[in-house]
């Protein structure tokens with residue numbers, strides 16, 4: 356375990372905003388996490404506590420007054436297999452894309468559409484990351500956590516994880532600190548080509564293997580989203596809003612080309628594309644000081660150069676206000692703003 360006092364936040368957030376936390380503790384095992392809890396109980400580490408991975412879904416607008424817990428529990432292990440499936444356990448500190456890469460190398464199907472998403476495996480399970488027609492919940496079997504409120508380890512079966520669109524039990528109950536995730540992957544060839552750009556590229560290239568699919572997903576992603584190592588961002592800043600179908604129909608009368616995604620029955624709520632709404636408000640490629648709206652994807656806010664978290668948050672408020680004024684739709688951040 357390593358404890359850093361008055362630590363810079365710069366290496367711990369993909370927006371690349373500066374700031375400090377009172378303490379940051381790196382731990383490599385479940386036992387070390389328990390030891391940290393002991394230090395907290397003894398008053399040797401300041402509260403509040405917060406788990407942080409690579410900080411790929413967080414915006415710090417001020418210094419963090421407590422202790423950040425940076426989990427680095429590694430290891431990928433096959434637990435079980437059948438003739439069609441394999442159960443694989445990954446430490447919460449495994450870099451998500453390394454996990455996807457291992458799945459592809461081993462011929463395990465299911466994670467490939469989630470290639471190149473920044474962050475760690477534990478954060479993926481908290482956030483229910485999703486891209487190109489797949490959400491991580493589709494391949495999770497169970498999630499193991501330490502409940503830092505009572506110091507007890509608990510394993511949640513997929514049905515107990517409260518998964519929804521970018522939502523989970525672990526997002527709501529922040530005392531649950533994920534230590535490992537078990538995935539159920541297919542060993543029989545099956546691709547999810549429900550996202551049309553992916554399907555078109557696969558058909559055009561005649562892609563037949565897992566590694567082809569991974570390469571195509573990576574290239575679609577690179578064409579739309581900034582590389583956080585050169586341009587700070589946290590991917591999509593807002594969630595795509597869900598609205599009543601009748602409200603969607605009224606929007607469609609005014610803006611016939613507005614994209615909306617509902618279930619096949621034609622009933623129920625409709626998911627709007629926040630990127631489209633933001634673009635229609637004229638924000639795409641625009642900036643406010645050192646914070647910008649990415650020119651290739653309006654749902655992504657970027658740190659153009661040395662922006663503070665508050666500058667980025669101010670831009671996000673302006674964007675959301677404009678979308679509300681024009682369309683009557685409220686945007687909620689996907690990013691955790693602190």
Ligand code: EPU
Nearest residue numbers: 486487488590591593594595614628630631634652653654
């Ligand atoms: N669109 C625009 N202008 C834009 C951006 C998007 O008009 O500037 C419209 C287009 O109609 C486009 C549609 O929005 O067809 C959807 O765009 P895209 O496929 O790029 O996806 P998204 O809805 O903007 C979501 C996820 C992404 C994920 C992609 C691909 C959320 C909040 N975001 O974005 O996830 O990669 O789908 O599946 O659901 C993330 O969560 O950080 C993230 C990057």
